[in-house]
Amino acid sequence: MKEIYFDNAATTRIDDEVLSSMMPYLKNEYGNASSIYKLGKRSHEAIEKTREEVAKVFNCDKDEIYFTSGGSESDNTAIKGIAYANKDKGKHIITSKIEHPAVLETCKMLERDGFEVTYLNVDENGIISLDELKKSIRKDTILISIMFANNEIGTIEPIKEIGKISREKNIYFHTDAVQAVGNIRIDVKELNIDSLSLSAHKFYGPKGIGVLYMKKGIKFNALINGGHQEKKKRAGTHNTASIVGLGTALKIAYDNLESHNKNIKELRDYYIEQVKEKIPYIKINGDLYKRLPGNANISFRFIEGEGLLLNLDNKGICASSGSACTSGSLDPSHVLLAIGLPHEIAHGSLRISIGKYNTKEEVDYLIKSLIEIVEKLRNMSPLYEEFMEGEK
Amino acid sequence: MDYSDKVIDHYTNPRNVGEIENASGIGKVGNPVCGDIMKIYIKVENNIITDVKFKTFGCGAAIATSSISTELIKGLTLEKALELKNGDVVDKLDGLPPVKIHCSLLAEEAIHEAIADYYRKEGKMSEEEIVKKCKLKKNHNSCPHKISN
Numbered sequence: 001m002k003e004i005y006f007d008n009a010a011t012t013r014i015d016d017e018v019l020s021s022m023m024p025y026l027k028n029e030y031g032n033a034s035s036i037y038k039l040g041k042r043s044h045e046a047i048e049k050t051r052e053e054v055a056k057v058f059n060c061d062k063d064e065i066y067f068t069s070g071g072s073e074s075d076n077t078a079i080k081g082i083a084y085a086n087k088d089k090g091k092h093i094i095t096s097k098i099e100h101p102a103v104l105e106t107c108k109m110l111e112r113d114g115f116e117v118t119y120l121n122v123d124e125n126g127i128i129s130l131d132e133l134k135k136s137i138r139k140d141t142i143l144i145s146i147m148f149a150n151n152e153i154g155t156i157e158p159i160k161e162i163g164k165i166s167r168e169k170n171i172y173f174h175t176d177a178v179q180a181v182g183n184i185r186i187d188v189k190e191l192n193i194d195s196l197s198l199s200a201h202k203f204y205g206p207k208g209i210g211v212l213y214m215k216k217g218i219k220f221n222a223l224i225n226g227g228h229q230e231k232k233k234r235a236g237t238h239n240t241a242s243i244v245g246l247g248t249a250l251k252i253a254y255d256n257l258e259s260h261n262k263n264i265k266e267l268r269d270y271y272i273e274q275v276k277e278k279i280p281y282i283k284i285n286g287d288l289y290k291r292l293p294g295n296a297n298i299s300f301r302f303i304e305g306e307g308l309l310l311n312l313d314n315k316g317i318c319a320s321s322g323s324a325c326t327s328g329s330l331d332p333s334h335v336l337l338a339i340g341l342p343h344e345i346a347h348g349s350l351r352i353s354i355g356k357y358n359t360k361e362e363v364d365y366l367i368k369s370l371i372e373i374v375e376k377l378r379n380m381s382p383l384y385e386e387f388m389e390g391e392k
Numbered sequence: 393m394d395y396s397d398k399v400i401d402h403y404t405n406p407r408n409v410g411e412i413e414n415a416s417g418i419g420k421v422g423n424p425v426c427g428d429i430m431k432i433y434i435k436v437e438n439n440i441i442t443d444v445k446f447k448t449f450g451c452g453a454a455i456a457t458s459s460i461s462t463e464l465i466k467g468l469t470l471e472k473a474l475e476l477k478n479g480d481v482v483d484k485l486d487g488l489p490p491v492k493i494h495c496s497l498l499a500e501e502a503i504h505e506a507i508a509d510y511y512r513k514e515g516k517m518s519e520e521e522i523v524k525k526c527k528l529k530k531n532h533n534s535c536p537h538k539i540s541n
Contacts, residue, residue, distance in 0.1 A: 248453070304454075310451075311403075323427060343424065343425040381447060382447070382448070383424060
């Protein structure tokens with residue numbers, strides 16, 4: 001059976017051009033970038049060239065780019081790194097309730113270590129309140145960490161305004177931009193971003209490689225100690241092939257950003273329109289406009305998300321849900337609860353994230369399959385039965 | 393989620409889905425907050441469960457345990473059906489992932505509630521006797537959920 005992939009917010013298929021650019025460094029150009037001979041120096045040069053390209057995309061200096069193993073490591077380094085290196089200035093951090101676990105769990109760990117953390121609420125679309133942010137700022141606040149765009153509902157946060165507030169109050173501002181990079185142009189100077197995390201596999205690059213942007217002059221501790229790599233801020237032999245792949249993926253993403261976004265947004269909007277037209281009792285989660293172009297998060301009432309995913313999988317369709325059963329706990333997604341969804345509606349959510357390899361035919365197949373599966377699951381749902389009896 | 397082929401088979405093609413008109417007994421357990429509700433309908437003739445149907449709101453494991461439980465109790469006497477343990481259900485499904493074991497409790501409890509409903513309608517036993525015979529629980533342990541904010 002053909003597999004149809006609609007989970008591009010989880011990860012993406014590597015672009016052929018990205019893979020080709022990596023191959024030399026997986027084969028003949030295997031030198032350690034820290035070595036003195038020419039084989040090593042060529043690896044070093046490839047890494048430094050990539051660093052310059054990455055810096056150009058975000059309008060920062062190449063010395064402000066650190067290569068890491070991905071989004072989680074970048075988030076951990078930024079938050080723990082800044083917190084521990086600046087704790088003499090204060091021990092208060094502000095973040096939001098809808099962050100990725102890489103941020104939330106890091107903040108919880110810091111709380112256990114004597115830091116205080118404010119978790120900002122979000123409105124029904126998942127957007128933080130700038131007023132609440134301002135009111136939460138204290139004399140001892142050292143860091144604000146707010147995600148650029150949410151992974152589950154695709155909502156884009158008011159980053160420019162947060163950056164402005166942080167700058168005025170002289171507080172460091174970190175943003176987890178893992179979902180945003182490859183979908184939104186980001187100028188860290190214009191947006192007053194002090195620190196940013198990204199991960200290559202979200203935009204058709206390889207897994208296990210990411211970037212931490214950290215503005216010059218910010219004191220932060222390394223998460224991984226050891227060698228002198230990355231100015232002693234991230235020890236470990238450079239993953240040359242993946243770094244080069246990240247660079248290629250980033251270049252392709254930003255050279256084609258407008259057409260990429262237009263195409264996936266068209267498919268996404270078509271999907272949402274079709275679902276609205278053909279399936280009753282649904283709720284679209286997240287902001288309709290301030291939203292990533294490929295994200296659609298819809299709750300189908302009276303059914304549970306895991307059952308939905310398993311039936312989709314039987315038809316070869318890969319997607320994601322915020323139901324408790326897929327989160328490995330008994331609670332549905334913290335993001336869906338934070339936007340105020342009742343548990344039973346959060347359990348029935350389906351995240352479709354469209355990417356550049358999806359086609360209209362695939363979306364049509366998805367819709368056809370969904371109509372069938374939702375009907376099947378509703379017909380066996382006691383909640384639906386009771387609701388329909390109430391309607392009579 | 394690492395589901396056995398049996399579980400996959402049962403959530404893909406669930407057996408005995410539906411309702412029974414004028415059912416002898418109906419049992420419903422779970423709640424929508426947990427994400428699991430199971431409703432079971434039984435038809436009883438001469439102390440034997442001659443037909444059984446179910447409706448379930450829940451994950452793949454909840455659907456599969458509901459489905460296989462209806463197969464297991466069909467044709468049994470009420471006493472034998474009450475002896476069905478969640479462990480038997482799990483075994484028949486060739487196992488369930490540990491986080492899904494509570495789903496198998498749901499099926500066991502729904503069957504007990506349906507039989508209790510039958511006894512109540514029959515009117516021969518006191519509520520106390522029914523609770524004891526059907527091992528009814530005040531709080532269904534199939535839903536260990538605590539609402540967290």
